[in-house]
Amino acid sequence: MGRPPCCDKDGIKKGPWTPEEDIILVSFIQEHGPGNWRSVPTSTGLLRCSKSCRLRWTNYLRPGIKRGNFTPHEEGIIIHLQALLGNKWAAIASYLPRRTDNDIKNYWNTHLKKKLKKFRSACDPLDQDSASSQFMSKSLNDFDNFTTNSSSSLRPDQASTYASSTENISRLLEGWMRSSPKPNCSSFLLRENQEQENNSLENDDQNIADSVATNYLRSYKEKPEQESGGQISHEEFESILSLESLHNVEWDKSCSDSAAVTAKGFQNSASTNEKANTTMIAESSPPLSVLEKWILDENGAGQVEDIIELSPIF
DNA sequence: AATGCCTCCAACCGCCTGCTA
DNA sequence: CTAGCAGGCGGTTGGAGGCAT
Numbered sequence: 443m444g445r446p447p448c449c450d451k452d453g454i455k456k457g458p459w460t461p462e463e464d465i466i467l468v469s470f471i472q473e474h475g476p477g478n479w480r481s482v483p484t485s486t487g488l489l490r491c492s493k494s495c496r497l498r499w500t501n502y503l504r505p506g507i508k509r510g511n512f513t514p515h516e517e518g519i520i521i522h523l524q525a526l527l528g529n530k531w532a533a534i535a536s537y538l539p540r541r542t543d544n545d546i547k548n549y550w551n552t553h554l555k556k557k558l559k560k561f562r563s564a565c566d567p568l569d570q571d572s573a574s575s576q577f578m579s580k581s582l583n584d585f586d587n588f589t590t591n592s593s594s595s596l597r598p599d600q601a602s603t604y605a606s607s608t609e610n611i612s613r614l615l616e617g618w619m620r621s622s623p624k625p626n627c628s629s630f631l632l633r634e635n636q637e638q639e640n641n642s643l644e645n646d647d648q649n650i651a652d653s654v655a656t657n658y659l660r661s662y663k664e665k666p667e668q669e670s671g672g673q674i675s676h677e678e679f680e681s682i683l684s685l686e687s688l689h690n691v692e693w694d695k696s697c698s699d700s701a702a703v704t705a706k707g708f709q710n711s712a713s714t715n716e717k718a719n720t721t722m723i724a725e726s727s728p729p730l731s732v733l734e735k736w737i738l739d740e741n742g743a744g745q746v747e748d749i750i751e752l753s754p755i756f
Numbered sequence: 757a758a759t760g761c762c763t764c765c766a767a768c769c770g771c772c773t774g775c776t777a
Numbered sequence: 778c779t780a781g782c783a784g785g786c787g788g789t790t791g792g793a794g795g796c797a798t
Binding site for chain 2: 456
């Protein structure tokens with residue numbers, strides 16, 4: 443026999459969560475830590491299924507979630523990663539630790555898809571396929587300029603309403619958690635603490651850079667040959683090469699043979715100057731983030747300053 | 757003021773994978 | 778080994794609120 447059912451399917455409440463339910467859920471997690479969702483409905487008396495509880499926590503109540511407008515640079519990261527990884531929102535969210543996959547997915551569907559469409563139309567209204575491929579070779583700066591000059595991506599009225607409601611809950615939760623920290627929830631208490639949150643902001647550069655480097659290399663190496671067709675794009679390889687040199691990552695034997703051959707060939711034929719530049723950048727001080735160098739590699743020098751200036755998380 | 761349309765996001769649905777009994 | 782559930786994920790939707798007429 444398998445596991446027992448997580449919860450009784452009858453009498454399950456659906457729809458928006460009330461503040462009371464939020465408080466019950468958070469107080470339970472404060473005591474027991476996130477996880478073991480199966481026991482949440484029975485232990486708390488919430489008329490919600492365990493799945494709903496988990497979603498509510500991960501997408502809304504979890505401390506450390508950054509809400510509100512996406513920065514132009516965050517947009518750029520999402521666009522770039524979406525082009526590389528597809529609609530792997532969870533994977534993309536792993537590069538933006540303070541954003542939830544649901545938020546990124548919503549933002550993509552409601553804002554970025556439209557902007558991309560406009561961008562592509564602006565590139566070449568007569569040849570959408572060509573414009574699509576051109577887009578990948580366009581710099582993030584082009585897109586940033588385009589989006590900056592476009593109308594606001596989030597209506598101010600909605601943003602303020604949304605922020606005020608979430609902030610109220612957030613403040614409530616922060617107060618509770620600070621008042622009685624529990625050892626078993628230290629992992630998320632770290633994130634909810636404002637002081638440490640500020641530190642986290644300062645360290646986001648390296649955290650995200652490391653996250654990008656390791657996840658990107660891992661996802662590439664785990665990419666089945668049939669999926670990539672044994673080939674990688676110029677952009678992909680340049681990204682990987684840049685990350686590899688910055689992190690001293692060796693090409694893994696586990697890479698598919700043809701992909702590895704392609705990569706090696708590309709590596710050998712790549713401009714010496716390009717590689718030297720990359721290495722030089724990597725060794726320069728103060729260090730730039732891997733992500734910045736990654737983007738820098740694709741967009742030419744001069745973008746880094748914009749990136750740093752644009753995004754508060756960098 | 758009333759109505760219809762549009763935008764946005766929280767939450768649900770269904771599928772998949774991995775784990776557990 | 779197998780059945781069946783938990784957790785994770787991406788796609789989709791319902792409803793609230795704003796805007797245009």
